[in-house]
Amino acid sequence: MSGDLVYGTELAITGLLIGVMYSMVALGFVLIFKASAVFNFAQGAMTLFGALTVVGLSPLVGLPLALAAALVAMAVLAVAVERWVLRPLIGRSALTVFMATVGVAYALEGLAQLIWGNQPRGLKLDIPQAPLQLGGVYVSPPDLIGAAIAGVCVMLLVLFFQRTKLGLGLRAMADDPIAAQAMGVRVGRMWAVAWMLAGAVAIVAGVLWGSRIGVHFGMTQITLKALPILIIGGVDSIPGAIVAGLLVGAGEALGEGFLGPFVGGGVQEIVAYLGALLILTFRHQGLLGEKTIDRI
Amino acid sequence: MSEITVPSPPARRTAPAPTRGSVSAAARAFGLAALLLLPLAGDEYWIKSVALPTLIFGLAALGLNLVVGVAGQISMGQAAFMAVGAFIGAIAYGRYGLPLPFAILAAGFASAAIGIVIGLPSRSIRGLYLMVSTLAAQFIVLWLLQRVPWFGAASHGILSIPKLALGPVAFNTPHARYLLTLAVVVPLTLFAANLVRSRIGRAWIGIREREIAAEVLGVPAFRYKLMAFAAAGFYAGVAGALVTFAWTGAATVEEFRLELSVKLLGMIIIGGLGSVLGSYLGAAFIVLVPIAISIALHAAAGLLGWSAVNAGTLANAEHLVFGLLIIAFLIAEPKGLAPLLLRGLDAVRNIIRPSFRRAGAGPQGEKE
């Protein structure tokens, strides 16, 4: 019995730590969705692109410079996307804009792997790998540090949104784009800023993921889970994305650990989607999202 | 087959006048038949890598177009419906020995049933929410296909089928399989074309454009959405069965991953939302572009003196160009390929026979 409990706790902790990374990816989606109501399919490709750039450059120039270079690349990408994808598509259906982000995803995946090659790459972050024992439960240091880094990122984002003029502008735009425009918020610039932030978040998420599982194409698939996580948390809620990411991470680990043996594994592939279906059935706006009323 | 353009450019449209049997319709039908039979003159490569996938994915895209383009819902699970059709078809034909036509029908109806289930959330959700619930369906359906032993895909996700035959006729050449595909695709396409023009199609368009107004006019919106999801499922299921029977020879889970669902969406957006013709044009585009890119890259590499292009590099370059093409296309051609092609045909016709210029267009004429 207590064996099960320890096992369960370990699973839950591992899951929560993975969940932190889910939250990071989902955050990227929320940032762009809040600022421009665009459902950005390319978030996964951005994660791959960021991670590959860091992995590719860090042996040459060291990790800090590699991170800086990746950030610059993301900023360029953000401006390019705003200028050549979003702006020409203003006024078009959400589905069309979504499809355009699919195009961005394809192009980015191709570009990233053209530059850095198709081989999966390891990413070493000089973190001790030996599991730590905390109160009878084993925890992996990389996961712990990853969670800490992600936590700091989230704090920074929250501060950005609450304390800076740019952050306030983004929030104003999310609430009421037309009013914000009338008040002098420059929409195009805000979009670019949102994509830059999402790009920065993608780099962090990509590097953290990469240190766990290596950097490779499969990364783009994992990031797709951010979509159901988004629904579970509420598409417009940053805290929602974080809470839902944690819940899904823990749910996956526990589901796989306890149910996996009975159904032949693979439970973690669908936990997020089952969760999203539950939410859609019982609470459309998500756990922490705001309710929106459809008017005629 | 008349070209259906539901979200038509804001110009007058000729009502579907009773042109049945007129010379022009006969000529058109003849031209179409010639076009459809043309691949038979080609070699195996063209049938297998261009003609068959265009028709089969075009059929699945057509189904998706009914629910997305015509009825205005969103579905990211069309590939999963195809997977259901592929497996049910293979099981019905291989394990239970159903004759081929019935196996294909069984595949269609099984997917239609799944389509109704997937469509249930459309009662109260739309847009992004519906996108995620159909995305969930995509993953859960494939997961179940792989996990439930009855589907016979448990170990490798592959279920192969016995030799393909209908009575004494064996479909053992690509040409025969192409004809089999045509025999399935053509009637289903005509059915969809009729549907879109009918009371049902108008109700779907009404729901797409103003759901509440449509309901107030007497359209039971939820029932019609389910009908659209069922039709989309049926077309996908039949297309999935055709993938198994006419194209790959086995039902695999791998074939029907999310990437295909996204590509099918790309086909209808590029071809023309709501357009029957556009579904096939979009499929042809998505099938042909990678081939064209690959040919062009090989040629370029030859010119530059690179000995051989690395397969991985090629795939990456394909992705890059493909992504950029999609974006460029969405920006430059909002209504998709179908109206573009029709305009082109009109222009050609006007050059050949200026007097043909839309007789009786009335004072409104053609305003583009």
Next chain:
Amino acid sequence: MALSFGGVTALQDVSFACAEGEIFAIVGPNGAGKTSLLNVVSGTYRPSRGTLRYFGTEIRRARPHQVARLGVARTFQNVALFPDLTVLENVLVGRHAFGGAGAGFFASGLSTSSARGWESRQRATAEEALKALDLSSARDLAVETLPYGVKKKVELARALAMEPRLMLLDEPLAGMNPSEKEEIADIITAIRARYGLTMVMIEHDFPLVMSLASRVLVLDYGVVIAEGPPSEIRRDPKVMRAYFGAAGGVD
């Protein structure tokens, strides 16, 4: 009857009845709950309590399409046509509820002779409705290209094509110039006279309402403040206060 949205009461104890064949007008300032009232009748809003009877049938819990099937047609305040359909096709959607042989999924897809028959019968009726509003020449135009006044007429034609017993009109005269208003008012009177249907109309143009309607209901903040024939309403001080401000008066 009452209607509320998450704590906000839109309509409170509103009660009225209209006689068959009359033109019943609902007036009141913006936000008084007039459109909400029509939404309740047509089934798009469900009142929290009360009864709603239509020719003796309780329809409080009916869905909009069921209400439509019973013969209730309506037009919308902000024209709700289907922009990608032609004028004729828009009107044909108004024939949707008339099912029967040839109207089903398979008949439509196979384009059977019964489906073609159904289609041509509905087209005939739709053409008649267009003719009643003098729109026959606009039949094949895309509605998006039409001027606002014509769009409002197409909406009326679409409602008329439903062969309703009750027609709900939400500001049929709004946004029109005086001569267009005159024309629509004439059409409304003509339709009522010709088909003998009952009309419930929301309208801001006070003088026109007074000349068209046989009875008037005045709403303010979701509450009925007066009901009666135009001559009475015109003299009611409460109405004057709510509708025209304390010092107001008509003309």
